[in-house]
Amino acid sequence: MPKAVVKFGGSNLKCKEDIARIIQVVKNYGKPVVIVVSAFYGVTNYLVEALDKARYDEHVAKNTTTYLLNLKRETLALHIANEEKSNLILTEITILLDELERYLHGIALTGDASPALEDHVLAYGERISAVFLAGILQNAGIDTKVAFPESIGLITDGEFGTASVDFVRSTSKVREALSEDLIYVVPGFYGLSADGKTTLFGRGGSDYSAAAIARCIGAPSLDIWKDVNGFLSADPKTVENPVQIERLTYNEAAELAYFGAKILHPRTVEPLAAPHIPIRIFNIYGESDVNKPLSVVSAEKIVSKGIVKSVTYSDDFGILKLKGSGVGAKPGILAKVTSALHLAGINISSVLTSQISINILIAKKDLSTAYALVSAIELSVVGRVQIIEDISVVAAVGNGIAENYGVAARIFTALAKNGINVLMSCSGASPLVSYFLVGANDRIEAVRAIHHEFFETINPLG
Numbered sequence: 001m002p003k004a005v006v007k008f009g010g011s012n013l014k015c016k017e018d019i020a021r022i023i024q025v026v027k028n029y030g031k032p033v034v035i036v037v038s039a040f041y042g043v044t045n046y047l048v049e050a051l052d053k054a055r056y057d058e059h060v061a062k063n064t065t066t067y068l069l070n071l072k073r074e075t076l077a078l079h080i081a082n083e084e085k086s087n088l089i090l091t092e093i094t095i096l097l098d099e100l101e102r103y104l105h106g107i108a109l110t111g112d113a114s115p116a117l118e119d120h121v122l123a124y125g126e127r128i129s130a131v132f133l134a135g136i137l138q139n140a141g142i143d144t145k146v147a148f149p150e151s152i153g154l155i156t157d158g159e160f161g162t163a164s165v166d167f168v169r170s171t172s173k174v175r176e177a178l179s180e181d182l183i184y185v186v187p188g189f190y191g192l193s194a195d196g197k198t199t200l201f202g203r204g205g206s207d208y209s210a211a212a213i214a215r216c217i218g219a220p221s222l223d224i225w226k227d228v229n230g231f232l233s234a235d236p237k238t239v240e241n242p243v244q245i246e247r248l249t250y251n252e253a254a255e256l257a258y259f260g261a262k263i264l265h266p267r268t269v270e271p272l273a274a275p276h277i278p279i280r281i282f283n284i285y286g287e288s289d290v291n292k293p294l295s296v297v298s299a300e301k302i303v304s305k306g307i308v309k310s311v312t313y314s315d316d317f318g319i320l321k322l323k324g325s326g327v328g329a330k331p332g333i334l335a336k337v338t339s340a341l342h343l344a345g346i347n348i349s350s351v352l353t354s355q356i357s358i359n360i361l362i363a364k365k366d367l368s369t370a371y372a373l374v375s376a377i378e379l380s381v382v383g384r385v386q387i388i389e390d391i392s393v394v395a396a397v398g399n400g401i402a403e404n405y406g407v408a409a410r411i412f413t414a415l416a417k418n419g420i421n422v423l424m425s426c427s428g429a430s431p432l433v434s435y436f437l438v439g440a441n442d443r444i445e446a447v448r449a450i451h452h453e454f455f456e457t458i459n460p461l462g
């Protein structure tokens with residue numbers, strides 16, 4: 001029987017009590033699993049800053065590694081009374097930190113870092129976490145080994161910063177490498193290009209690492225441990241009593257993640273949908289029973305009574321607007337614009353057009369580059385290019401949204417009743433999402449209004 005893959009994220013690695021919880025959870029599995037681990041909470045952000053500052057400050061290298069070493073030393077001292085044992089783990093961590101220091105020092109000397117070097121440096125948070133956690137588990141009497149992506153053959157397409165796993169090259173090697181009857185701890189967030197360079201899966205990418213490994217080994221499930229109660233009908237910070245969603249399809253989970261639900265990285269379902277490997281979500285602060293997931297994401301399609309399962313929002317998008325009477329009727333504009341954006345590596349999330357404007361939804365961080373690029377293109381009918389940043393995308397997700405009459409009407413009536421102005425909307429692009437744009441200041445009220453309509457009132461239509 002293949003092992004389950006168990007993912008612990010930065011949110012499970014915040015305070016000293018978290019480690020004790022992880023040990024308990026691992027014990028509760030009662031059999032070997034493959035653990036995929038993120039960096040400790042905040043460490044990747046810390047490394048991003050260090051990488052930046054190292055370019056012009058030669059002291060950053062030493063300061064960074066001293067800080068990280070002290071962090072681990074303190075946490076180890078709390079969990080391992082035997083100094084000799086804890087020193088063994090510290091020695092392994094020190095080897096990694098020495099490497100990191102040399103790289104940061106090199107960046108200070110040259111004042112520059114290539115994308116390959118950036119990816120390599122940022123992955124140290126995960127490497128250190130893995131060595132740390134394996135040491136702690138060993139010390140708790142659990143037979144555990146660290147398995148670095150480089151030693152198990154987790155090969156990617158080589159795209160720095162946004163890599164994808166090459167399953168043709170990786171599957172049999174990874175399966176073979178993780179086949180012994182013991183627990184493996186794999187650092188998440190990266191794989192190796194075919195020529196052996198560290199390539200990251202993007203921020204928050206350890207979920208994707210875990211999913212890719214689950215696919216390679218044919219795991220019975222991917223278990224993701226979080227610090228919240230699984231998928232909910234809305235963010236508990238936004239609405240008072242969100243409902244727990246016990247079952248979701250891969251597509252529902254992917255759309256929710258895409259439109260801002262923080263619980264899963266949007267790419268997690270990609271490797272798992274075809275082989276039908278379920279994702280089970282647990283809360284490390286709740287019951288540590290490994291047979292009682294809070295939410296299960298699988299191929300099983302369950303249409304909920306109210307159709308809408310969850311409502312979410314994202315502040316990550318902005319609009320690039322091309323205005324001009326006739327842009328909707330003139331062929332070729334989008335082709336030129338999208339090619340320029342594509343060449344600059346800018347992803348387009350959605351396009352909504354009318355006769356007088358083309359609205360391109362893209363990540364806020366890419367807006368100014370996109371604006372500069374598109375402004376430089378010769379487009380005869382476009383009178384003005386504009387960027388709009390103070391918007392949010394709100395999305396209602398649930399199987400059946402597109403097939404059932406009245407759902408969109410209920411959404412927009414609820415918004416109108418609350419005086420919320422919808423700037424743009426799109427239904428039908430995906431059969432299970434209805435999303436729209438509102439002014440950034442209206443997003444919380446919009447989520448509350450829809451949540452109230454679908455989860456807090458009795459619908460006369462049933």
Ligand code: ASP
Nearest residue numbers: 038039044203204205206
């Ligand atoms: N540590 C990485 C990040 O913060 C990857 C992850 O947490 O999944 O983006």
Ligand code: MG
Nearest residue numbers: 009010038204
């Ligand atoms: Mg994460």
